[in-house]
Amino acid sequence: MPKNFKEKDKLYIANTYGRFDLHLVNGKGSLVYDDEGKEYIDLATGIAVNTFGVADEEWKNAVVEQLDRIQHTSNLYYSTPCIRLAELLCTRTGAKKVFFGNSGAEANECAIKVARKWAQDTKGAGDYTIVTLKNSFHGRTVTTLSATGQDVFHHDFNPFTQGFAYATANDLDSVKACFEASPVAAVMIELVQGEGGVMALDQAFVKGLESLCREKNALLIVDEVQTGNGRSGALYAFQRYGITPDIVTTAKGLAGGLPIGATMLFERVETVLGTGSHGSTFGGNPIACAAAVSVIERIDDELLKEVREKSDYIFNSLNGAEGIKSVSGLGLMIGVETERPVDEVLRACMQKGALPIKAKQKLRLLPALNIPMELLKKAVDILKAAAKGE
Numbered sequence: 001m002p003k004n005f006k007e008k009d010k011l012y013i014a015n016t017y018g019r020f021d022l023h024l025v026n027g028k029g030s031l032v033y034d035d036e037g038k039e040y041i042d043l044a045t046g047i048a049v050n051t052f053g054v055a056d057e058e059w060k061n062a063v064v065e066q067l068d069r070i071q072h073t074s075n076l077y078y079s080t081p082c083i084r085l086a087e088l089l090c091t092r093t094g095a096k097k098v099f100f101g102n103s104g105a106e107a108n109e110c111a112i113k114v115a116r117k118w119a120q121d122t123k124g125a126g127d128y129t130i131v132t133l134k135n136s137f138h139g140r141t142v143t144t145l146s147a148t149g150q151d152v153f154h155h156d157f158n159p160f161t162q163g164f165a166y167a168t169a170n171d172l173d174s175v176k177a178c179f180e181a182s183p184v185a186a187v188m189i190e191l192v193q194g195e196g197g198v199m200a201l202d203q204a205f206v207k208g209l210e211s212l213c214r215e216k217n218a219l220l221i222v223d224e225v226q227t228g229n230g231r232s233g234a235l236y237a238f239q240r241y242g243i244t245p246d247i248v249t250t251a252k253g254l255a256g257g258l259p260i261g262a263t264m265l266f267e268r269v270e271t272v273l274g275t276g277s278h279g280s281t282f283g284g285n286p287i288a289c290a291a292a293v294s295v296i297e298r299i300d301d302e303l304l305k306e307v308r309e310k311s312d313y314i315f316n317s318l319n320g321a322e323g324i325k326s327v328s329g330l331g332l333m334i335g336v337e338t339e340r341p342v343d344e345v346l347r348a349c350m351q352k353g354a355l356p357i358k359a360k361q362k363l364r365l366l367p368a369l370n371i372p373m374e375l376l377k378k379a380v381d382i383l384k385a386a387a388k389g390e
């Protein structure tokens, strides 16, 4: 690697990211290495993407096997990896159909299109409002930025897509007020607000939303871009909450490190999209789908139990520990509020060889679902020491 790669990054790549001074070059499982060979326990997994860690043999075999066959066919033809993945997702969730895109934002964009068309087809053209929650995050396209309930994202790119209203998380009355203000097509939520600070919604609020949507003939959309694919301790977090949504979106961890997005359509919206109503050139790409099949097939009851046990271990170790104010989240999606400034704690963790990331003013832990217990223990010890200022 040339010495001036940092200058070249700045010179040639659009400066949209504030990068850490870190260049990861390889790894194995939950250990990753920088360009000087320094080892880190990976608690970030590329933002909940590398579901089974780095260079996992089973995942690699699934990808290479498909690479040896055909890398892309387009949606003009049948593709068996894509069919196999759709079948797996439907049988494991109760969804009836799946639309494949390439990212979380695209999965949500599709959900929004489906909700609008469903409302127009069944209720009338005026019933288009989609209610989302304050502090949510739904993506970076102009429309999914509109869906994102944070004012900081609602500037610079005017005009934004219209038709969104914002309610307060865990406040059912604020959702009801949105229903009274305009005819609602759908409510869209993250069950654990990830970018918003790793906040799990209250069970009672979520159940209340489900009933409200049924009662008012509106759809319930669950954005599981981050919570999905085993991260919550269930295959999808809606299963942990015991609700039946109408649309579930997912992306990040689905293909274990390759770009993919999926919009799962349940019974009420199964037939909303017809030929020509939506599409994507790369959507359902055979390599990404073969990778995703191998990821979903491995997320069985045994693995999910381990995810919940590791989650309990983290919560129990950090709750009440010196220098730690609070621990939030679900499964292996955990937010840690520290007494010391989060940036200081994060830097100390990195220096000691653990890699968490941030969500708002919290540390965010998103380890691989199969992180070995001894590495998790080591990482938690590093975090505790860093929080204490050691």
Ligand SMILES: *Cc1c(COP(=O)(O)O)cnc(C)c1O
Binding pocket: 102, 103, 104, 105, 106, 108, 137, 138, 139, 140, 190, 194, 195, 223, 224, 225, 226, 251, 252
């Ligand atoms: C990351 C994320 C998105 C956006 O996904 P991209 O793949 O970056 O487009 C949307 N919703 C949630 C909940 C996310 O965590």
